[in-house]
Amino acid sequence: MNNNFEEIQSITIIGGGNVAWLYNHIMKKQGLDVSCISSRGEIREEELMSDLIIIAVSDNAIDEVVARLNIKESILVHTSGSMDMEVLNSYAENYGVFYPLQTISKLVELNFPNFPMCIEANNKNTLNSLFSLANKLSDNVYEISSFQRQYIHLAAVFASNFTNHIYGVAKEELKKKDIPFEILFPLIDQSIEKIKHKNPFEVQTGPAKRNDSIIMEKHKTMLDEDEREIYEVLSNMIIKKQNSLKQNK
């Protein structure tokens, strides 16, 4: 990285959701000059004098919020996993994306592990400025295009949101029979360890992998309608995927 860029000294975050909260929290912790304002009220001119303006609102509100701003010199970024960087191109000369790959839930006291940050910018100097700021917040900074970012977001929905729901189902099933969810923790840890080192499809185990229809039928009778649907769809997908792996060998 060359030095032909400006260090970001001051930051304004617009938004009241989880990402706004997260950035405000970790930037303050780093001693950065950061302020966080609501997207709903009036946004005064002097609040837009920061080096960086972060639009941390929901995807479908970005356009409406940005249209109300009169950006002078500031770099303008959004934080969305799925919106193209170019949605900002008529509102600022220097713009980009500042996307935290995190699952943020205020219910949880986070330790802020070293979460990846995906950044993108419309020119080299802006990219360098964003890189420099991101490096203060995380050791795990990636330059990611808008095109790639939407696939990361999609993969994150599978690897975080969908698995979360499935763990919820597992917990609920155990609770019905007075079995502590903790009994599954070593298994869960072990499964996570495996997928980090091997292709998940190649270390698949279980009744669907073995195509053990007796067990699968029995399991389905033990489940309520919704959980049964999840069971059927995922078992069928495992069977199909494992068959196609066998045929390709």
Added chain:
Amino acid sequence: MNNNFEEIQSITIIGGGNVAWLYNHIMKKQGLDVSCISSRGEIREEELMSDLIIIAVSDNAIDEVVARLNIKESILVHTSGSMDMEVLNSYAENYGVFYPLQTISKLVELNFPNFPMCIEANNKNTLNSLFSLANKLSDNVYEISSFQRQYIHLAAVFASNFTNHIYGVAKEELKKKDIPFEILFPLIDQSIEKIKHKNPFEVQTGPAKRNDSIIMEKHKTMLDEDEREIYEVLSNMIIKKQNSLKQNK
């Protein structure tokens, strides 16, 4: 636990699958007198003189294998997550279950973390003998009824097998766009940390949780048919579950 039971000194494992391999491995490591024989060949009388005979074959083979044995004094156990203990009741006086809550795949060099063992027996002395042996193999031994065990097995299918497949889909989606799967690891770790401390349904995040139909529709266009089906079913389940949580508040 009283001392009115016999310590298991010698063990015969019948089977050639992952569980047989696991028990053979960890029992040898503990210096136990263990031998492992195939269920397919002839089983000689003297191989059945051990204190404990472990039937580690697939569920639908248990009956056929056990029927060929002439058990004298030995304790007889199976290792199945879903078969009732009582399938053994006409073959031995003392019998039970010795079920390891693990996902075992020979492809993976396992460190054998402290996996839970679920044990059950048809009488107190046998239970004590099995407990004593299990305690040598794990610090995490539970007495679990046949009824509970089948729900543990079912929950394990969700928490290990189904999530594994979903991680595989996430990895595959990223690979198509030349993005390393590692970018998701901090998110995955964080999600696992959350479900260990909170009810997964209460810390759900993502487009389905927000009922963000624009993102969900977009994601579906990015997926192949099979992955789209998973996406639809799980998103619908999340929406439904989150709505029912709201209504119950």
